[in-house]
Structures are given as C-alpha cells and as structure tokens.
Amino acid sequence: MNTSFDSIVIIFSGGMDSGTLLWDLYTIAPWREIHALTFDYGQRHKREIECAKRFIKECDNVTHKVISLDVLNDVAPSCLTRPSMEVPHGAYDGDNMRTTVVPNRNMVMLSLAISYAIGIGAGNVYYGAHAGDHTIYPDCRPEFVDAMNIVSKLCDWSPVEIIAPYLNYTKGQIAELGVSIGVPYELTHTCYEGSYPPCGKCGSCVERAEAFEYAGVPDPLLRKV
Amino acid sequence: MNTSFDSIVIIFSGGMDSGTLLWDLYTIAPWREIHALTFDYGQRHKREIECAKRFIKECDNVTHKVISLDVLNDVAPSCLTRPSMEVPHGAYDGDNMRTTVVPNRNMVMLSLAISYAIGIGAGNVYYGAHAGDHTIYPDCRPEFVDAMNIVSKLCDWSPVEIIAPYLNYTKGQIAELGVSIGVPYELTHTCYEGSYPPCGKCGSCVERAEAFEYAGVPDPLLRKV
Numbered sequence: 001m002n003t004s005f006d007s008i009v010i011i012f013s014g015g016m017d018s019g020t021l022l023w024d025l026y027t028i029a030p031w032r033e034i035h036a037l038t039f040d041y042g043q044r045h046k047r048e049i050e051c052a053k054r055f056i057k058e059c060d061n062v063t064h065k066v067i068s069l070d071v072l073n074d075v076a077p078s079c080l081t082r083p084s085m086e087v088p089h090g091a092y093d094g095d096n097m098r099t100t101v102v103p104n105r106n107m108v109m110l111s112l113a114i115s116y117a118i119g120i121g122a123g124n125v126y127y128g129a130h131a132g133d134h135t136i137y138p139d140c141r142p143e144f145v146d147a148m149n150i151v152s153k154l155c156d157w158s159p160v161e162i163i164a165p166y167l168n169y170t171k172g173q174i175a176e177l178g179v180s181i182g183v184p185y186e187l188t189h190t191c192y193e194g195s196y197p198p199c200g201k202c203g204s205c206v207e208r209a210e211a212f213e214y215a216g217v218p219d220p221l222l223r224k225v
Numbered sequence: 226m227n228t229s230f231d232s233i234v235i236i237f238s239g240g241m242d243s244g245t246l247l248w249d250l251y252t253i254a255p256w257r258e259i260h261a262l263t264f265d266y267g268q269r270h271k272r273e274i275e276c277a278k279r280f281i282k283e284c285d286n287v288t289h290k291v292i293s294l295d296v297l298n299d300v301a302p303s304c305l306t307r308p309s310m311e312v313p314h315g316a317y318d319g320d321n322m323r324t325t326v327v328p329n330r331n332m333v334m335l336s337l338a339i340s341y342a343i344g345i346g347a348g349n350v351y352y353g354a355h356a357g358d359h360t361i362y363p364d365c366r367p368e369f370v371d372a373m374n375i376v377s378k379l380c381d382w383s384p385v386e387i388i389a390p391y392l393n394y395t396k397g398q399i400a401e402l403g404v405s406i407g408v409p410y411e412l413t414h415t416c417y418e419g420s421y422p423p424c425g426k427c428g429s430c431v432e433r434a435e436a437f438e439y440a441g442v443p444d445p446l447l448r449k450v
Contacts, residue, residue: 067296068296072337072340075292075341075344076340076343076344102340104340104343104381108333108336111336112333115327115328115329115332118328119301138379139379143379144379147372150372150375151369155332155363155364156328156364158328
C-alpha cells in the first residue's frame, strides 16, 4: 500500500474544535481527500454525533464514518458515559472536570484512526486538541501528541503522522479563526449534558460561551434557540 | 483512584504466548488479582476465543472479559479478518506473513487495556509479544513497547506500565518455559485458518510445530486429535 499525502483522516467529534479543524482543512485544501471519523463511545452528549452528521452534509466530498466504540464505554468509567455519575457544573478546570475524563480515550481513538489511515494509505491523522484542554485532559497535551507520533511511526511500515494544529490555541482563538472562515457553528454541539438548548451550566458550556465572547460574536447555536 | 500494583491486566488471546504468560503470572504470584482481556476483532481463528474461555476455567480467581472489537475489523484490513483474503501457508517470516498484519492492532488493544487498567486502578498491563514476531509485526518489537510505555505514562494521572516479559524470547523458549510450568497447551489455539485439528500448513502452525520441536516434547494439541 502506497502512502498518499493527499489523503487525510480527521477525528471529528461534532464539537467546535474538530469542527473548526475539519472546516479549515476542507476550505484551505479542497483537493485533499478527507476521511472524517466520528466515534460513538456511549457519550451522554449523543446529540454531538447527530451534529457531526449534519455538519458533514455541508462539506462536499468528505467521507464520513461513524464508528461504534461501545468497548470504550465498557472498559472506561467516566461521567460522560455513565448516567450514574453527575456532569460537573461551573468552571472548566482540572479539579472540577476530573470526572469527565474518559481514561485514555484519545489513545484509543487515535490508534483506531491510525489503523484506518494505514488501511486506506493516508499519511496523516488530524485531531483538534487545544491548549484549553491541557490541564484537564493529559491526552490533549503536546508531550502526549509527540509521544504518540513516535509510537505511530513504529507500529507499522507506513508512516502516519498525527497533526494537531490547534495544540497551542485557546478555544477563544479557535472560535476567532472559525468565525473568520465561516464555520457553521450552529451545527456543532458542546454541552456535556447533551441538552439542546445547551444547559449553559456545565463546564463545557461555560468554556464555549467564553470562547465566543473572546471571538466577539454571539454563539449562532444560541441565536437559533 | 489509587493504583494497586497487586492488580494486573493481561491481554490474553487464547494462543500459546499469552497463555504461557498468563499461566506464568498465575502460578508465580497467585496473590495478585489478574484481569485477563480477550479481544474479539473478527479474527477468522475464532476458535482462539473459545480456547481462551476454556483455558481461564483452569485458573481460579482470574477475571476474564471478552471484549468485542468489531471496530478493528471494520477499520483495518487483514487476511485474519477478511474471508476474501487468503491466509499464507509456509514459512513464518516477514514477506510471507505480511497480509496477516492487522494494521496497528496492538496499539488498539494495548490502549484499551490501559483504559481498563486505569479504570480498575491496576498498575500493569502484560502482553505476550516475543522475538519471533519482530520481523513480521512491527508492533511486537522492543522499540514499539518502549514508545508505548512513554505514551502510557503521559495519557493519564495513573501510571500504567506495559510489561512484555517474553519480548526477547523465541517461541521455542516460551514453549520450553511453558512445558516446565505445566501450561495446559492442549487448551490453546494457534492455527490462523481457525481449523481444528490445526491445518499444519499456515505460517502460524509451522511456527508452533518448530517451538514444540525446540522444547523437545510433542504438542499436546496434536496428541488430542
């Protein structure tokens, strides 16, 4: 299998960050063959997956695969997947958001995305980790991505590189970029409670509101309500 | 969650190598809480999973979880999972066995085992990679295991170490060790064709036969036929 650097894989949750990344890649390099993977790991914010499907309809020629990952829900406890655990409200910071961590979620998703990339001969896997997540989620930090890239080069004969272009952006900066390139944010989902209209109270909603405030525009998701 | 170093996770396929490792851990340190994970990724040698279940019945107090990993079959092409591709017969070497590689299989399985270990507070994940696989499977090589250990330490707050004690053993040496500690090899499965009695022709059968020849004993699986 020859590696095609025009062919890329992106992990697309249906949220703001990976939505911006997908739109960014789609609009900047329309000649690239984009394969978006959305993982259904039993997250209570299932609406995110429906949003991912609607978002993709706006992107011509982007292949979309929703991958059932019940296994992650099965092996890894988190309030995002276990209805018996409460979603924390308030600040989006390390202590408050600890129960939202799905243990090792990103290594599982990245390793499957790498498998997929090897299978179709794609050279890159993109994912939308950003600086605002570094405190809460160890698997969104630069050193994690660097280490994953080392292991990714060793796991097979085909070189697959993980690229996380927003690794040092805040969510506010992502929103600012996204607004400038016309990301259809009304089609993204953020609320960890899975609510629509968004609950406005969970850490994830709080962080989204701060991002749009930074970008200086109202959140189109709220305009629709 | 506190990490318990008495609690360990092992990836147990139902084959010879991980069977020897499981028996080794089980007999050497019976006070440890052992959690064996078997992944069903649609391998054509399904009998391996049935063997895993029978093998575990011989191990008191070992917890066994069979994890459905259809997703790997879905994303990663290999003759082990796709009936349309033929299993190679003959020598167990790199060129001949190339189509048996499930792209990035071990990173996927290890990352899920790490998730599980974090969830239950176990400190180690054991897996039975060995020297005979180094040429064929990049994700069985020492440098891959070392790199996985770096990323494993970065993915979460709980330290999980991957331990592959047979990394520099040949399959013959594993068989020799296993015979000396009484591994019930008649309950393991090796044939990539999934046949019982084993086909005796696929690379995997050829390698098993060589291992028992090295150990100087007949394969109990063949005695049973």
